[in-house]
Amino acid sequence: xxxxxxxxxxxxxxxxxxxxxxxxxxxxxxxxxxxxxxxxxxxxxxxxxxxxxxxxxxxxxxxxxxxxxxxxxxxxxxxxxxxxxxxxxxxxxxxxxxxxxxxxxxxxxxxxxx
Amino acid sequence: xxxxxxxxxxxxxxxxxxxxxxxxxxxxxxxxxxxxxxxxxxxxxxxxxxxxxxxxxxxxxxxxxxxxxxxxxxxxxxxxxxxxxxxxxxxxxxxxxxxxxxxxxxxxxxxxxxxx
Numbered sequence: 001x002x003x004x005x006x007x008x009x010x011x012x013x014x015x016x017x018x019x020x021x022x023x024x025x026x027x028x029x030x031x032x033x034x035x036x037x038x039x040x041x042x043x044x045x046x047x048x049x050x051x052x053x054x055x056x057x058x059x060x061x062x063x064x065x066x067x068x069x070x071x072x073x074x075x076x077x078x079x080x081x082x083x084x085x086x087x088x089x090x091x092x093x094x095x096x097x098x099x100x101x102x103x104x105x106x107x108x109x110x111x112x113x114x
Numbered sequence: 115x116x117x118x119x120x121x122x123x124x125x126x127x128x129x130x131x132x133x134x135x136x137x138x139x140x141x142x143x144x145x146x147x148x149x150x151x152x153x154x155x156x157x158x159x160x161x162x163x164x165x166x167x168x169x170x171x172x173x174x175x176x177x178x179x180x181x182x183x184x185x186x187x188x189x190x191x192x193x194x195x196x197x198x199x200x201x202x203x204x205x206x207x208x209x210x211x212x213x214x215x216x217x218x219x220x221x222x223x224x225x226x227x228x229x230x
């Protein structure tokens with residue numbers, strides 16, 4: 001049973017600070033890791049993807065992956081009120097047989113305080 | 115560019131009724147997926163398809179059926195609606211070329227379904 005765990009929050013961060021979101025996963029064979037942002041009542045929107053150990057930066061966002069610890073994180077620098085949303089961690093284990101779906105965590109509700 | 119389009123956006127069903135949730139994509143993606151999201155929860159995979167005529171079960175397929183007659187369309191059928199199927203349903207699609215494990219899934223706007 002593939003599982004993805006996230007702290008549901010809410011995580012409250014002052015505007016301009018760094019928001020740190022964490023995720024652990026159970027399937028050691030997992031190969032692809034994604035962070036989606038979801039505003040209330042809206043569909044998930046991809047923020048970051050990461051496939052190799054280490055850091056990946058894109059603008060104010062940095063994804064970090066540690067496969068040995070089965071841990072993936074998302075850092076948001078210079079947090080803005082518009083970053084307030086639920087952040088979903090998603091993991092895919094590619095079995096080679098086709099298009100396996102993503103396994104999602106329950107999401108972390110992030111609140112950026114002005 | 116429309117992307118992934120879902121209809122209807124909202125629907126209220128009575129227990130025992132049937133309905134089809136429509137999903138169409140114009141990105142020429144072979145892979146398509148149906149997820150459901152209950153309040154405060156992550157998304158759970160219902161069914162997926164790797165191409166026309168090929169479908170497979172996901173984590174929570176009971177109470178649902180799918181078909182895939184064309185590359186563009188992937189409808190989800192509820193035969194006998196139950197209150198447990200009250201949820202938000204998302205359709206997604208992804209590219210089938212390149213390194214499959216890295217392919218991004220793009221989501222539609224969702225269908226909010228209530229079964230009363």
